[in-house]
Amino acid sequence: MTSIIDVGALASLLQDAAIQEIRPRFRKLGAGDIRAKSEPTDLVTEADEAAERHLRRAIALLAPDALFVGEESVAADPAILHGLADAELAVVVDPIDGTFNFASGIPAFGVMASVVWKGETVAGIIYDPMGDDWVIAEKGSGAYLRRPDGEATRLAAADPAPIETMVGMASTGYFYGEVRERVLGNLAKVRFVASYRCAAHEYRTFSGGHVHFAMYNRLMPWDHLAGTLIAQEAGGHVARFDGSAYLPHHVDGGLLVATDEDSWQMLRREILGV
Known part of the structure; x- marks a missing residue:
């Protein structure tokens, strides 16, 4: 458009x-x-x-x-x-x-x-x-x-990959308590995970096809609106942790970005444990 x-x-x-x-x-x-x-x-x-x-x-x-x-x-x-x-x-x-x-x-x-x-x-x-x-x-x-x-x-997102070979970005600083422990432990299932402390470059990296996922728990519109649209237009699948669409007024609910919907569902199950 x-x-x-x-x-x-x-x-x-x-x-x-x-x-x-x-x-x-x-x-x-x-x-x-x-x-x-x-x-x-x-x-x-x-x-x-x-x-x-x-x-x-x-x-x-x-x-x-x-x-x-x-x-x-x-x-x-x-x-x-x-x-x-x-x-x-x-x-x-x-x-x-x-x-x-x-x-x-x-x-x-x-x-x-x-x-x-x-x-x-x-x-x-x-x-x-x-x-x-x-x-x-x-x-x-x-x-x-x-x-x-x-x-x-x-730009095009990466091809789907098995979880054990996935490379991704995860901002875990805003997970707390038992959820934080579970997520950090489950991230050991992927091949490599990093955080640039910069959503701008993490979304650029995902949309360029260099990583398989990105995950955030704190949602502010200036951090994520541009990047999620770019990720979707590059072919990725984006949704909040409950599977609902991410909209401009949302400030909670977490956010998971993956190469496709099947990978998104697998990451939700294997990393978030829900």
């Missing part, structure tokens, strides 16, 4: 924010430029806030009727998030996904944006400031890696 917003223009805005506000601050943050939010590993930096201000101003010109939902804006005013379910048009932004990596000087972070139209994600963009390229999807049109010179490569 053709998005209600010019997705190419939106992609360029993510690049502009990175060039002006993010890359110049990488490995140059002072002690006062980094702060903890909900816990010591949940960080915000001067770059996050400056990039979001830049994007909010630019998106207001590109799509003046859209509700702007940014991670840092919601941190300041949680009521913004509640408006997402009823907004006819919204743009959801993560100015720096992988802030812990960015603040640590690790070049694995991304800028993400998604377009939500009448309660459905219709476009998703993940920009890599260090690699200077985008992974982009519009609903029903496939997922593509796009480079600044205009070259575009269609």
Whole structure:
């Protein structure tokens, strides 16, 4: 489908924010430029806030009727998030996904944006400031890696594989208690599991066919709307842990991304134990 917003223009805005506000601050943050939010590993930096201000101003010109939902804006005013379910048009932004990596000087972070139209994600963009390229999807049109010179490569999820040979991504930090113990133990059934501490790069890796699954328990729209649409357009199967569809207003219920529905069901059974 053709998005209600010019997705190419939106992609360029993510690049502009990175060039002006993010890359110049990488490995140059002072002690006062980094702060903890909900816990010591949940960080915000001067770059996050400056990039979001830049994007909010630019998106207001590109799509003046859209509700702007940014991670840092919601941190300041949680009521913004509640408006997402009823907004006819919204743009959801993560100015720096992988802030812990960015603040640590690790070049694995991304800028993400998604377009939500009448309660459905219709476009998703993940920009890599260090690699200077985008992974982009519009609903029903496939997922593509796009480079600044205009070259575009269609993305496809990996072929299904037996669980013992699967390679995947699992963010286990927001599992707790007995569930955490069960999930961590069951992940020993796969060949290899990792976490980049950056959903942007994990979704890029999945959609490029390099891993067989990704799993998350904490759902915030700026972390997952763009990536799940891209994963689906690359041929993957995405659902919450109970099998229901993941929608823009969901903030709980877990999320499992797999190469196909049969693999999804197997991972749910063998890893989640449900």
